[in-house]
Amino acid sequence: MRFIDEVTLPVKAGDGGNGIASFRRERYQPRGGPCGGDGGQGGDVVFVGDRNVGTLLDLQHVPQIKAKRGGDGQSNDCHGRGAPPLVVRVPVGTMIHDEGTGELVGDITEDEQPLVVATGGRGGRGNMHFATSSNRAPRRCEAGQPGQERRLRLELKLLADVGLLGLPNVGKSTLISRLSKAKPKIADYPFTTLVPNLGVVSLGTGASFVVADIPGLIKGASEGAGLGIRFLKHVQRSAVLLHICALGLDGTDNMLADFEDLSGELKSFDQELARRPRLVSVNKIDVTEARDAAQEFERKIRASGFDVVFISAATGEGLDELKRKLEALVREARSQAEQTADEDVSEGDSGPGPA
């Protein structure tokens, strides 16, 4: 399946049905009053988060998403039928902007979360509403209101607690396949991973967190080298980054330079992301040369303020420690986010309350 994470999509909610003008014509009631019913409400266009949808591919070439029109009013005080909402299922992590105004329409962050992206038009009123003491037989009725129409820009930014970073071939996909049930492609050449993968890591204690594996980054990615830096947006919402380092394909040790190159790419993509809590991990520690090189690397990296864990995604060495450290960082980030949210709420409440 192809992975598409950006799409523009015209949407149109249903128009409201028309109200009508009609009069009662019943036996023995030759001059019956107005009885034209209201038009029904037009259908909304509603996006709903679906954790089983992983891409915006299905929406890529859709000419327009259009909800149904409300039914017209009928005589005998009958209202037109309201049109049902048109539901479009989108991946969790989809952000929706109005392309015309740039306004954020909403952000789908949960499974089954609904978001009305275009509101159906109100039905017009029938003539029964317009009778007055001086005009008992009004001919006036309203047309339905048009449904909202706009062009939306959908952008999928995956939601994961931990985002994996690293050069191609350092073992990111091997690690996620080891920590979770994800089954990404693994191979001994660069750029095996072409699209992001998510995996859920459970700790046995009931705690769990989500990890995102993205395609490898190389020096110059911000200028388009390799697959570029566009996939970094999928770790942009991760609270914690896990930076994986390893010896080069031919066994040479460029870990420190590689680490700095990647930090530079990260910074040029998003300064704030570069300051996110980042755990560093040296992978392939089962290889003797890696174990030797790792000592020196660790000393230097710790001096710049990073914590380092040695692992082997192949043998499983160090993975328990890695999981524990990641879980602690994620927990801390979550509680900090909650605290910030609470502060925001209490600031909003700070106006003078009733005595």
Ligand SMILES: Nc1nc2c(ncn2[C@@H]2O[C@H](COP(=O)(O)OP(=O)(O)OP(=O)(O)O)[C@@H](O)[C@H]2O)c(=O)[nH]1
């Ligand atoms: N010896 C050893 N080899 C490993 C280890 N982890 C991964 N590998 C090997 O390293 C190669 C690359 O692994 P991947 O998991 O595909 O690397 P990646 O970082 O996802 O690479 P890209 O998707 O290309 O960015 C594969 O041949 C793996 O078998 C490890 O701990 N020890």
Ligand SMILES: [Mg+2]
């Ligand atoms: Mg990979």
